[in-house]
Amino acid sequence: MARATSAALALLIFLLCRHVHADAGTTLSQGQSLAGNDKLLSANGAFSLSFFSPRGGDGSRMYLGVMFAKAAEPTVPWVANRDAPVSATASSYSATVTDSGDLRVMEGERVVWQTNTTSSAGNFTLTIQDTGNLVLAGGSGAQAVHLWQSFDYPADTFLPGMNITLARRGGAVVRQTLFRSWRSPDDPAPGNFTLGQDPLGSSQLFIWRRSEDGKDVTHWRSGQWAKGSFVGIPYRPLNGLYGFQLSGDPSQSNGLYYTFQRFNSSQYRFVLQPNGTETCYQLVDATGAWEVVWSQPTLPCQAYNTCGPNAECSAADHCTCLRGFEPKSEAEYGSGVWAQGCVRSSQLTCSERNVSMSGGDAFAVLSGVKLPDLAAWESAVISADACRQWCLANCTCNAYSYSGGTGCLTWAHELLDIYQFPSGQFPNGQGYDLHIKVPASALGSGSKRRTRIIVSVLFVLAVVLAACGFLMWKCRRRIRDKLGVGGGKKRTGAALMLRPATMKAKHDFSGPKQPDQEVAENGDGCELPMFTLETLAAATGGFSEANKLGEGGFGLVYKGSLPGGEEVAVKRLSRSSGQGCQEFKNEVTLISELQHRNLVRILGCCIHGHEKMLVYEYMPNKSLDAFLFDPARRGLLDWKTRLHIIEGIARGLLYLHRDSRLRVVHRDLKASNILLDHEMNPKISDFGMARIFGGDKNQENTNRVVGTL
Structure with missing residues (x-):
């Protein structure tokens, strides 16, 4: 009896010396282990790593997984040993960082799952980032290296900060991020559905279903990417899809990849369900419950x-x-x-x-x-x-x-x-x-009866269109009188009439805007995405002085950041400037129809009562005059850069004067109106004084003195 007791005590001492447990820390170091109810927390407390048993199961199977720490119900976006659970009745199970730089899930002395990483860097650590990414690293300081991360080996859940990647070489797929559903709600083993990018490189997302004969057949597709949204997913306000962005090239080393940036502080997750449905959830902070934001396919x-x-x-x-x-x-x-x-x-x-x-x-x-x-x-x-x-x-x-x-x-x-x-x-x-x-x-008609019906309908339509045309002519004439176009009356800042080509609002999903927001008093829109005043006020910090980039005769320019993280420049036209309305009309009319790499790109506009604003792409290097007339920065422009800027301006002018569908004279070209992007590419801006020439004209008259001294 004494001999058995001594043996048991020796075994206990050995196990205690062999495993050093981590309890609710933020780092699992080399030689340490997680076991039982131990947890590893992210720095912000949003995610944890621990062993769990799936809800609805019999409790006999244990898995190592990343979990949302603030969710009311256990929510697991990533599982390590998803197809090799450890027994809950085993004498011991643990997760260990070995001396060779390998993360292993152990059942006793048996290796159940491992990252298969080895390194001589030493000082190995396992941390869970604030994004939910589990990272195994080695070394320290400048010698630190990332050996492995869970974001490269996803389970069934796509989280903000992940990439959905596709890389091709010579027509063959060499790297593809794939998400695999759970087998059932209580079984994390790989199921029958897989999500990833189209292997043909079309930028579509697909869900494939594993058939009984082992082949993957297409179950669902997102539709083509359309500069901010998928054509197969109808836009809905705040539908959780604003944050998607497409970058890269399938033939390059990084491939073509989707990312998702949160547009607020809420937690989001996109889950490929065991039934093949892709569902977006948002965590309600007050209750810790998950709210369904979007889901497809839910209809045949x-x-x-x-x-x-x-x-x-x-x-x-x-x-x-x-x-x-x-x-x-x-x-x-x-x-x-x-x-x-x-x-x-x-x-x-x-x-x-x-x-x-x-x-x-x-x-x-x-x-x-x-x-x-x-x-x-x-x-x-x-x-x-x-x-x-x-x-x-x-x-x-x-x-x-x-x-x-x-x-x-x-x-x-x-x-x-x-x-x-x-x-x-x-x-x-x-x-x-x-x-x-x-x-x-x-x-064609198909029959005489159908022909008569078509003729009758066309006749009615012609009458209605004639009546509408007459009413539109009357309205346009009345508005032209208000604007003082040809009538000599005083122009008002609240009444702004854009030409018919700019009446239609483009179909765009990428920004936080509403289709029915207030525009001008006349109800006219512009051929641009519309932003609300509240959105631009929030983006610019309430038009704070700290975000002011500059000012001109037509108003102030502020730096802003849209909910998706995109940096923009917001021009807020002066309420007191009578020229502000004309400049707004010119910029919307011209820039929205002119597309060239050396012209500044307009992203949208806002008309709210007397407020009129234009939203442009943000140029981090500001304007050319900031370099030319600043003795400290002038030296940054070497001759190669200067020649590059001159050529870019010349290309932009050649496009305006000769190659564009509209022949345009800028009339205010100066160094402060030449903006520079992050690669010092020049872009001509400020078209408020520009004039359009007809295709057969080489002369035009102006009613006021404008230009650049």
Whole structure:
């Protein structure tokens, strides 16, 4: 008995000496272990690392995982040994940082899971960052090296600070970030669904489902990226998607990657559920509960290609063949089986002739849809009309779509996965227009009765349009009188009339703006994203002096930061300046339609009562005069840089005077109106005094003296 007691005591002393436990610290050092209820905390207390047993399970399986420390219910965004749990009844289980720089999950003396890292750096530590990233590092000071991080090996959850990466070499995928769902809500083992970027490099996100024969089949796709949003995910205010950004190039070393930056202090997580649904959650700080912000697919139409090729799925989960197509199998379509989809009713002639003639091809427009899969981007095509002509001239082109966010997209294959968004359900995000190539005869009358109906409708429309045109002419004339255009009356600061080309608000998801916000007294918008006064006030710190970049005759310029983290310059036009309204009109009219690398880019505008503001891209090196006329900074401009700036200004002027669709004379070109970006690329700014020349004009008159001395 005494011998057995001594042996047990010796074993206990050995175990106590062998393992030094960490209890609620922020660092697990070399030779230390986590066991039992031990926890490793992030510096901000938002995340912890510990062993856990899944909710709903029988409690017999234990996993090492990262957890949200402030959530009311256990929430696990990352699991180490997800397919190799340790037994809760085992005599001992632990997580240890070894002397060779390896993180291991142990069950007794058996290695259950490990990072498989080795290093001679020594001084190995394991920490959990404020983002939830578990980092294994070695060395110290300047010799410190990161050996491994959990963000490179995600489980089922995408967190702010992670990357969703795709890198390709020679047409083959060499690196791809993949998220794998849990097998079930109480089993972290890899499940049947995987999320990642399109291996073909289209910038779309896909969810794949593992079939019974072991193949991955497409379950859902996000749609193409459109400068701030996915075309397959309708925009909704505060839907948790503002923070997504796309960067890089699939052929470069870093690849093409998505990041997500939080636009407020709340915690967010994007979870690939065991049923194949991607869900965005937001943590409610007051209760610690998770609130569902966004989720897809939740409807049959949101799943991939529900209706088969060349068909659209409506909000009522009803399949319809596209115009010019018919069911491939009438029997299947009649019984509600749509897998075979639709085929063309008659073949294309592949010749551009007048639609009113019996032959030729034309386009049927399908509005407000999620654009089909397998699109090709025609980078050299830069207008809607050119995109249409390109598709007509190419016999392999079956459809096209053009917008400022996507450019010219064309389809040479069957049209797959078209979803008709519900009308009016999603403000400011009703999908895109798809132009489907069909024989011109498919757009014809079909019968005399249909012809009479069309003629009657067109007649009524003509009468209505004539009446509307007359009313618009009367309104424009009244507003022109208010502005003093041709009528000699005094112009008011509150009344601002933009020309018709700027009446339409572009479809854009990337900023925190509302489509129904107050504009001018006349109700006119501008062809730019609209920001609220509250958003710009918050971005500039209440237009504080600390954020003021400069001032001119038309108002003040402030530095600001949008909710997504993008730095901007906000020009706040002076209320007392009569010229401020004209400058605002000029800048909106000109810069929104002029696109060149050496012209400053305008990001949006705000009209709220007497407040009129313009939002530009932020230039960190400010203006050229800050270098030329500052003795201390003048030496920073070597001859190579000066020549680069001169060439850039010349290219910008050549574009304005000769190459742009609008011939523009700046009339106020000076060093303070030449802005410099972070690479010292010059950009011409301040178009408040600019004048537009007609294509056949070489002379214009002005009513006031302007220019640069």
